[in-house]
Amino acid sequence: MKKIIVLSACLILAFCQSGCVYVSTGHHSDRSDRAEKKRAEKKSRSDWRPEHVIFVGFDGLCAKSIRDGADMPTLRDLMAKGSYTLESRTILPSSSACDWASIFMGSGIELHGYTTWGSKAPDLEPRVVNENGRFPDIFWQYHKKNPDAEIGYIFEWDGMDFLTDPAATDFRLNTKDCTTAAVQYIKDKKPNLCGIIFDQPDGVGHNIGWRTPEYMAKILELDGALKQIMTALDEAGILKETVVIVTSDHGGIDKGHGAMSMDEMQRPLVFFGKNVKKGYVIEESTVVYDLAATMAWLLNVEPPQVWTGRPITSPFKTK
Numbered sequence: 001m002k003k004i005i006v007l008s009a010c011l012i013l014a015f016c017q018s019g020c021v022y023v024s025t026g027h028h029s030d031r032s033d034r035a036e037k038k039r040a041e042k043k044s045r046s047d048w049r050p051e052h053v054i055f056v057g058f059d060g061l062c063a064k065s066i067r068d069g070a071d072m073p074t075l076r077d078l079m080a081k082g083s084y085t086l087e088s089r090t091i092l093p094s095s096s097a098c099d100w101a102s103i104f105m106g107s108g109i110e111l112h113g114y115t116t117w118g119s120k121a122p123d124l125e126p127r128v129v130n131e132n133g134r135f136p137d138i139f140w141q142y143h144k145k146n147p148d149a150e151i152g153y154i155f156e157w158d159g160m161d162f163l164t165d166p167a168a169t170d171f172r173l174n175t176k177d178c179t180t181a182a183v184q185y186i187k188d189k190k191p192n193l194c195g196i197i198f199d200q201p202d203g204v205g206h207n208i209g210w211r212t213p214e215y216m217a218k219i220l221e222l223d224g225a226l227k228q229i230m231t232a233l234d235e236a237g238i239l240k241e242t243v244v245i246v247t248s249d250h251g252g253i254d255k256g257h258g259a260m261s262m263d264e265m266q267r268p269l270v271f272f273g274k275n276v277k278k279g280y281v282i283e284e285s286t287v288v289y290d291l292a293a294t295m296a297w298l299l300n301v302e303p304p305q306v307w308t309g310r311p312i313t314s315p316f317k318t319k
């Protein structure tokens with residue numbers, strides 16, 4: 001009888017193991033298994049840090065719309081269960097390419113050189129260039145330190161393609177449907193760092209006006225996209241090891257942006273996830289270029305000297 005019990009236990013164990021192996025090989029290569037092991041070892045040394053940082057950007061989402069009570073249940077849930085500020089500023093000019101470049105390149109236009117709304121290359125000589133001939137961005141810095149990490153960059157506006165280093169990304173997609181692509185990618189690859197950048201509500205802002213009923217309807221729709229991304233993180237089994245950052249490049253007023261009214265300058269900035277304080281309002285000054293430094297800090301990457309941004313540390317419990 002004892003023998004039968006032992007045999008059954010062995011069989012059950014073998015079945016479980018083969019089940020696990022099947023699931024594991026179904027989704028990962030040997031390379032990514034090794035990378036996962038490596039990350040697990042690293043995690044034990046500094047386990048307040050997340051294994052995944054997911055950056056969600058909504059082009060032209062103004063802080064004032066949130067302050068005025070925009071119907072964004074998912075974003076408000078992340079704010080309530082995470083940390084946020086509605087006073088984070090962009091740089092001047094408050095225009096797309098230069099603002100996104102500042103987010104990913106950790107400095108203002110004076111240093112990275114992308115100075116206009118649609119810059120496809122530096123208009124001003126970058127202060128430094130790296131081994132790829134580019135001003136260093138967070139994607140390359142992270143890739144350089146962790147070549148096995150899975151890095152994605154999914155965007156709707158084609159102008160985004162010029163603002164991060166293609167050599168750093170394992171998956172890079174310009175699509176008209178960020179949501180579907182991001183959900184699929186998160187489930188398939190469980191990225192360690194992923195930028196997902198929507199080109200709305202900027203379009204509705206330019207065509208109809210910022211904070212018009214149509215603009216508010218669009219941001220409710222975008223909130224649904226955010227919900228799908230959160231669900232994908234949960235279903236991928238990585239939500240507990242993830243920090244989600246939600247923000248935008250600039251706000252807007254009437255049918256435009258680029259100038260220095262607070263409607264244009266202020267953007268929402270929300271952190272949610274692993275070791276993020278709940279219901280915490282970030283009081284200190286934050287600027288777009290602090291985000292590269294913050295992502296570097298979360299991912300345990302040394303920021304390049306040329307970056308002027310500082311990590312936003314107050315929302316995180318590090319002990």
Ligand SMILES: [Zn+2]
Nearest residue numbers: 059060096249
């Ligand atoms: Zn923009």
